[in-house]
Amino acid sequence: GDSVTQMEGPVTLSEEAFLTINCTYTATGYPSLFWYVQYPGEGLQLLLKATKADDKGSNKGFEATYRKETTSFHLEKGSVQVSDSAVYFCALGPRDTGRRALTFGSGTRLQVQP
């Protein structure tokens, strides 16, 4: 079945450091890929998405590129801020994922120190 593997956290960085959170997946067909973020005390929010190979999703300075050859969707940000401290979830779903549930990774907690 489908699965998502994320690097374990917590990831602790200083402000303005470069961030990479690794995500790899196993799926049949051609899934859509997502990064969701959960800020402290809040619900999950969609951060970015990519629906086909080589697509790059981007939002709020974060980027992730859909790499079919390596089945990866790593999240990157060039300069993190304290306000980026949150738990980040990688997820996959079929193209028509509006009709089916997403498969989530276990989440990676990011802590950014001033």
Added chain:
Amino acid sequence: GAGVSQSPSNKVTEKGKDVELRCDPISGHTALYWYRQRLGQGLEFLIYFQGNSAPDKSGLPSDRFSAERTGESVSTLTIQRTQQEDSAVYLCASSDSTRGSYEQYFGPGTRLTVT
């Protein structure tokens, strides 16, 4: 506009009691999902409703769990004879699948603690 809302935000119950969790999806969203998030873990799919179709119950962990949805509005997740391992945050999400949207919008969750 209003997002997905869930109630209660927190629920503490004694082992063996029944609980009901409520989800109000975004108006007009035809698809509704329930997930469970245990402490330090990812989200586990529980059940999915799509319009008037039969729900996908494949993620429900036992027959103590059930859910209903009235048309394309409110959904209730019921856990009977709660056990300590049911303690988790229960998340609801909705999406507008008729527009081919891939995005699921999540509510803030209900934190269930079974003592």
